Amino acid sequence: MSPSCDRAWMFERVVGFELDGFDDMVINKVPTKTRCQELCVKEKGIQCRSAEYDYEMQQCRLSREDRRTQPQSFKPSVKQVDYLENQCAGHPSSYKCDYEANESTDLGRGDLQVSSPSEAQCRKLCDDTSVFNCRSFTYFPATSMCRLSGDDIVSAGQQSLTATPGAVFYQKAPCLDRQSRSLSLPVSK
CATH class of the missing domain: 3.50.4.10 (Hepatocyte Growth Factor)
Structure with missing residues (x-):
C-alpha cells in the first residue's frame, strides 16, 4: 500500500462500526477492504482521516472526519461494514x-x-x-x-x-x- 508513512501500522480497523453522516466520497465497485484503504491514503481531494468498507455492497466511503473528531456519530453498523481509521492523517496545524x-x-x-x-x-x-x-x-x-x-x-x-x-x-x-x-x-x- 503506497504512499506510506512512518507509522508502525497505517490503519486501525473496527469491525461492525461506521461514522454515520460523514461520507465525503462514496466509491462503488471496490473489490476489497485493502483497496478501500489504498483509496483513502491516495485521495487528493480531501484529507481522508477514515473510511468505511461495506462488504456486501463493495462500497468504500471516505471521510475527512474520524471517531475522535465526531464521537457522537461513531455507531455500530446494521450492515457488514468495517470502520478504517487512517493513522497517517495528521491534524492540520490550525x-x-x-x-x-x-x-x-x-x-x-x-x-x-x-x-x-x-x-x-x-x-x-x-x-x-x-x-x-x-x-x-x-x-x-x-x-x-x-x-x-x-x-x-x-x-x-x-x-x-x-x-x-x-x-x-x-x-x-x-x-x-x-x-x-x-x-x-x-x-x-
Whole structure:
C-alpha cells in the first residue's frame, strides 16, 4: 500500500462500526477492504482521516472526519461494514489538541514505556512520537515512568481504566480547529 508513512501500522480497523453522516466520497465497485484503504491514503481531494468498507455492497466511503473528531456519530453498523481509521492523517496545524487528566487512574497498557523526569516531558514524548499515533499516556511520578499508548478510552473502552494510586492518565481531548473553534456537524440524510 503506497504512499506510506512512518507509522508502525497505517490503519486501525473496527469491525461492525461506521461514522454515520460523514461520507465525503462514496466509491462503488471496490473489490476489497485493502483497496478501500489504498483509496483513502491516495485521495487528493480531501484529507481522508477514515473510511468505511461495506462488504456486501463493495462500497468504500471516505471521510475527512474520524471517531475522535465526531464521537457522537461513531455507531455500530446494521450492515457488514468495517470502520478504517487512517493513522497517517495528521491534524492540520490550525488544530489544537489538549489533554484530559484522570488522577489515580491507568489505562493498564501501552505501546512504549520510558523513563521521564516530569509529566511535561512525558506529554512532549507523546506529542512527538512518530512510530504510532500517541493518544494517551500515563505518568507515574513516584518512579518517573512514562507509558505511551495508541489507545484511549474511545478505542480501549471505559472499562479498561483501573484505579492506580499515584498514577495520572492523560488522553487527548477532541482536537478543535482554532480558526473555527468548533467540531463539524453531521450531514443530514
